[in-house]
Structure formats: structure tokens, C-alpha cells
Amino acid sequence: MNTKEKVSIFILSDSxxxxxxxxxxxxxxxxPNMNYDLKNYPFVRDENxxxxxxxxxxxxxxxxxxxFVNPVIVEKIENYCLNHHLSCFDLINPxxxxxxxxxNTKPTHRPGAxxxxxxxxxxxxxALEFAVKYDDGKDxxxxxxxxxxxxxxxxxxxxxxxxxxxxxxxxxxxLPLMPEAQIPxxxxxxxxxxxxxxxxxxxxxxxIRKERMISYGMHPDTPYSSKDRIRKEIDYxxxxxxxxxxxxxxxxxxxxxxxxxxxxxxxxx
Amino acid sequence: MNTKEKVSIFILSDSxxxxxxxxxxxxxxxxPNMNYDLKNYPFVRDENxxxxxxxxxxxxxxxxxxxFVNPVIVEKIENYCLNHHLSCFDLINPxxxxxxxxxNTKPTHRPGAxxxxxxxxxxxxxALEFAVKYDDGKDxxxxxxxxxxxxxxxxxxxxxxxxxxxxxxxxxxxLPLMPEAQIPxxxxxxxxxxxxxxxxxxxxxxxIRKERMISYGMHPDTPYSSKDRIRKEIDYxxxxxxxxxxxxxxxxxxxxxxxxxxxxxxxxx
Numbered sequence: 001m002n003t004k005e006k007v008s009i010f011i012l013s014d015s016x017x018x019x020x021x022x023x024x025x026x027x028x029x030x031x032p033n034m035n036y037d038l039k040n041y042p043f044v045r046d047e048n049x050x051x052x053x054x055x056x057x058x059x060x061x062x063x064x065x066x067x068f069v070n071p072v073i074v075e076k077i078e079n080y081c082l083n084h085h086l087s088c089f090d091l092i093n094p095x096x097x098x099x100x101x102x103x104n105t106k107p108t109h110r111p112g113a114x115x116x117x118x119x120x121x122x123x124x125x126x127a128l129e130f131a132v133k134y135d136d137g138k139d140x141x142x143x144x145x146x147x148x149x150x151x152x153x154x155x156x157x158x159x160x161x162x163x164x165x166x167x168x169x170x171x172x173x174x175l176p177l178m179p180e181a182q183i184p185x186x187x188x189x190x191x192x193x194x195x196x197x198x199x200x201x202x203x204x205x206x207x208i209r210k211e212r213m214i215s216y217g218m219h220p221d222t223p224y225s226s227k228d229r230i231r232k233e234i235d236y237x238x239x240x241x242x243x244x245x246x247x248x249x250x251x252x253x254x255x256x257x258x259x260x261x262x263x264x265x266x267x268x269x
Numbered sequence: 270m271n272t273k274e275k276v277s278i279f280i281l282s283d284s285x286x287x288x289x290x291x292x293x294x295x296x297x298x299x300x301p302n303m304n305y306d307l308k309n310y311p312f313v314r315d316e317n318x319x320x321x322x323x324x325x326x327x328x329x330x331x332x333x334x335x336x337f338v339n340p341v342i343v344e345k346i347e348n349y350c351l352n353h354h355l356s357c358f359d360l361i362n363p364x365x366x367x368x369x370x371x372x373n374t375k376p377t378h379r380p381g382a383x384x385x386x387x388x389x390x391x392x393x394x395x396a397l398e399f400a401v402k403y404d405d406g407k408d409x410x411x412x413x414x415x416x417x418x419x420x421x422x423x424x425x426x427x428x429x430x431x432x433x434x435x436x437x438x439x440x441x442x443x444l445p446l447m448p449e450a451q452i453p454x455x456x457x458x459x460x461x462x463x464x465x466x467x468x469x470x471x472x473x474x475x476x477i478r479k480e481r482m483i484s485y486g487m488h489p490d491t492p493y494s495s496k497d498r499i500r501k502e503i504d505y506x507x508x509x510x511x512x513x514x515x516x517x518x519x520x521x522x523x524x525x526x527x528x529x530x531x532x533x534x535x536x537x538x
Contacts, residue, residue, distance in 0.1 A: 019291050019292055022287070023288055023291075025383060026288040029385065033374070035372075042534060063364075063368070096299050097360055099299070099303065105302070115527055145291050158400065159398050160399065210301040251287055255386060
């Protein structure tokens with residue numbers, strides 16, 4: 001089989017299939033030119049349905065990824081894949097078995113247990129709502145309540161970063177910095193350990209802002225995207241960060257997931 | 270070891286460690302009472318650092334989860350865990366090897382490849398910004414641009430659901446429904462296949478709204494949380510959904526991940 005041929009991937013789950021999808025995309029990133037066809041089968045809960053899907057998988061010579069927790073279904077899949085020479089990856093049960101051994105307890109075998117509507121879930125939902133409510137400096141009251149406060153000049157990815165951290169159960173508010181705008185008093189009342197100042201490279205910011213101008217149907221060369229203006233904004237922001245004595249992260253070439261991991265690591269470290 | 274004793278989990282990654290954390294939490298959900306201690310080691314990129322962490326893992330008798338893609342580091346971990354009887358789960362290389370075989374190509378072995386700043390990444394960032402910008406009916410222009418439009422009465426989880434779908438690269442706008450408020454004209458111009466109407470059970474909504482009143486420091490029994498009022502709102506919303514001929518989802522006892530999976534499945538199915 002060469003790279004032009006499509007590889008079929010079947011993701012089967014008794015719940016959403018998020019774990020398997022995550023593992024698949026991490027592996028896929030190692031093959032930038034792979035031609036693939038991904039089929040998702042979420043909320044599969046009975047044996048007959050599993051069999052119908054596996055028959056199709058044989059037909060397509062698919063790689064099967066699954067995260068079932070019902071031992072009857074897991075065994076059925078194992079046997080079926082063995083008998084039909086299907087490549088099958090059970091992404092969760094080896095770890096579940098080790099945990100059962102270590103704790104000397106039995107797993108609940110309850111499907112969708114990761115999506116339980118417990119306190120942790122509702123805290124995460126509240127954190128997401130908090131991040132949207134206190135995005136973009138909308139209401140300075142948020143700074144006093146937040147676990148993390150993100151400062152940054154325009155186009156340093158404050159909004160998506162706030163949302164990503166909220167999804168990890170942190171209450172996050174952000175404030176755009178501009179030399180012409182005032183810093184709300186609340187910022188100076190907050191423990192500087194909670195504050196993160198984002199910065200970026202002049203060149204990169206200029207390119208991002210030019211793109212933004214083009215997407216608005218305007219000429220790319222505006223004061224907003226000029227390097228002089230950006231240098232002035234970066235200098236201003238760095239002066240504020242110094243005054244606040246907060247953590248500074250240069251986000252150039254970093255994804256929001258990477259920036260978030262740095263923030264969480266330094267909060268918990 | 271009994272359930273009271275702590276199980277140590279070490280997550281090692283050359284990048285953020287998100288994939289391993291995801292698998293761990295899916296397995297953990299099967300053991301609601303497990304007492305554990307989770308240590309994250311993101312951005313580990315050299316062999317000596319790996320060895321220092323593995324020595325600590327032996328000391329703690331930890332379960333090691335990793336997603337390294339550098340074959341030298343992977344082999345080092347395998348050998349070390351074998352020699353020191355450490356339980357080690359390589360969550361990604363078995364699948365990478367199968368993909369390499371199928372495509373007859375070599376993986377790039379580039380760490381953090383999942384967090385590449387490519388078009389897909391920037392589309393996702395735009396989608397997250399779109400969701401925040403067009404949350405809560407803030408600007409009806411968003412409905413004409415959106416891939417998915419979420420309608421629902423208060424406390425049916427429109428905001429977090431919009432954000433979760435945005436993180437899957439969909440442009441999402443939402444509109445709160447109230448019998449007293451007008452529906453923007455734009456909603457009627459949109460293909461009904463893009464519209465999802467959320468509903469919930471009377472009892473559940475009343476409880477959620479009472480909780481909300483308490484969190485605001487008010488008496489729980491307000492018109493907002495009364496069943497009469499909620500019944501009226503649900504009836505109104507269902508009438509609108511019927512008129513629009515859109516998909517209806519009752520979110521009672523569903524997490525946002527589950528509701529999102531239903532929406533994506535019906536969009537793509």
C-alpha cells in the first residue's frame with residue numbers, strides 16, 4: 001500500500017469517542033501526508049451493533065480503535081479482530097486492569113463515566129461561562145474572582161487561551177493592553193502570581209495583524225500592523241509586566257495548549 | 270495495597286501531555302473512589318531528564334504513561350521500565366507503528382506535532398473567537414456566517430456547548446430564547462439543518478435555576494425558577510423549533526461532550 005491509498009480508521013466507543021479521537025490525532029500528526037478516512041461510531045452500547053460495525057471494518061480493512069468498558073463487548077471485539085485479522089487497539093483496558101490491580105478494586109464498567117455530571121463537571125461549565133463573561137476586559141470585577149488573569153496586546157491569543165484554561169477548571173479573565181487605555185485598578189489588587197503577561201515577536205505580530213486587515217477587506221499596511229506601532233505596544237506591555245512583577249510568556253510559535261501547559265505547570269509547581 | 274493507599278501516576282511527554290492525561294482520566298472514571306497522586310512532566314526532550322524522572326517513578330512505584338515519539342527515548346523508557354519492574358504504558362507508538370506499516374512511510378518523530386501551528390490550528394482559534402464574539406445573541410450577523418446555531422432557553426448550556434463545538438473547528442453562534450424577546454430575522458434566513466434547539470426537563474431546569482439564584486445570594490423561589498414560568502418558556506421554545514423544523518435535543522443528564530457528539534454525528538451522518 002502506498003501513501004496515496006486511503007487508510008480507514010474506525011473509532012468505536014460506548015460514549016463520545018473523545019479519548020480514541022485524541023490518541024488518533026496525536027498519532028496522525030506523525031504522518032503529515034497520510035490519506036485517511038475516519039469513521040466515528042459513538043454511543044455504541046449493544047453487542048449486535050458492535051458486530052455490524054466490525055463487519056464493515058473487515059470490508060474496509062480498517063484500523064479499529066476503541067474505548068469500551070463493558071467486558072463482554074471488549075472480549076467480543078478481541079475475538080472478532082483476532083479471527084478476522086483486523087488491527088485493533090484497545091486504548092483503555094490495559095490501564096484499567098493495572099489500576100484495578102493496584103487498588104485491589106473492580107472498575108465500575110459504567111460507560112460514559114468520564115462525562116459524569118458531578119461537581120467537577122459543573123465547575124468546568126461555570127469556568128467556561130466565567131471566561132466568556134470576563135473576556136476582553138468586559139467587566140473588571142472578574143479580576144478579583146479569577147484564578148488566572150491573562151494580559152496581552154492585540155493578537156496574542158488571550159481569548160482562546162482563556163477558554164482552554166477554563167476547560168481545565170480555572171476561572172480566567174483577560175485584559176487587552178493598549179498604551180492609550182487605562183489599566184483597571186483591580187489588576188493592581190491581585191496577587192501577581194495569578195497574572196500572566198503575554199508577549200510576541202514584532203515580526204510575527206505584524207504578519208498576524210496584516211492578515212487580519214486583509215480578512216477585513218482592508219489594506220494590510222495600517223498603523224495597527226506597522227512595526228513601529230507594535231514595538232510601542234510591546235514596550236508598553238513589558239513595562240506593565242515588570243511593574244506587576246508577573247510571569248511573562250512569549251507565545252511566538254507556541255500553540256495555546258503549549259502556553260496553557262506552561263501556565264499550569266508554574267501555578268502548580 | 271488497599272483503596273486508601275495512593276496510586277502514583279506519572280505522565281511524561283515531549284509536548285503538553287494532553288493525550289496521556291485524556292486516557293488517564295477516562296480510565297480513572299472507572300474508579301470513582303481511587304486515591305491517586307498525578308505528576309505531570311510536559312516538554313521533556315532529553316534522555317537525562319527522562320532518566321531523572323524514571324528514577325523518581327521507581328521510588329514512588331508509579332504507573333508511567335507516556336507519548337514520546339523520539340525512538341531513542343522510547344527505547345530507553347522501555348528498557349528502564351523492564352529492568353526496574355515499572356508499569357509503563359506507551360499510549361501512542363503501537364498505533365504509530367501500525368500506521369507506518371499501512372502507509373509504508375516513516376513517522377516524522379517530531380515532538381509536539383499535534384500542536385503544529387497550521388491552517389487547521391488557526392481555523393480552530395478563529396472558531397473559538399467566533400463563538401465568544403457571537404455568544405448570547407450578541408450580534409445577529411453571526412447567524413449568517415455560522416456552521417451551527419444553538420437555540421435554547423436560559424440554563425440549557427448554550428455557551429459551553431458552543432465553545433466545545435468551536436474547539437472541533439465549527440463556527441457556532443447561539444441565541445437565548447425568551448417568550449418576551451424577538452427572534453432576529455437572520456434566524457429565519459438560515460438553513461434549518463444548521464440549527465439545533467436545546468430543551469431540558471422542567472424539574473431539572475427549576476433546580477438549576479434555584480441554585481443559580483442561591484449563588485447570587487437571592488431566595489431560590491423567584492419567577493425565574495418557578496415551574497409555571499419554565500413550562501411557558503419550554504412551550505415557547507418548542508413552538509419555535511417546530512416552526513424552524515430544526516433538530517431538538519433534550520440535554521437533561523447529558524454532558525456538553527455528549528450533546529456535541531450528537532450534533533456532529535447528525536451533521537456529518
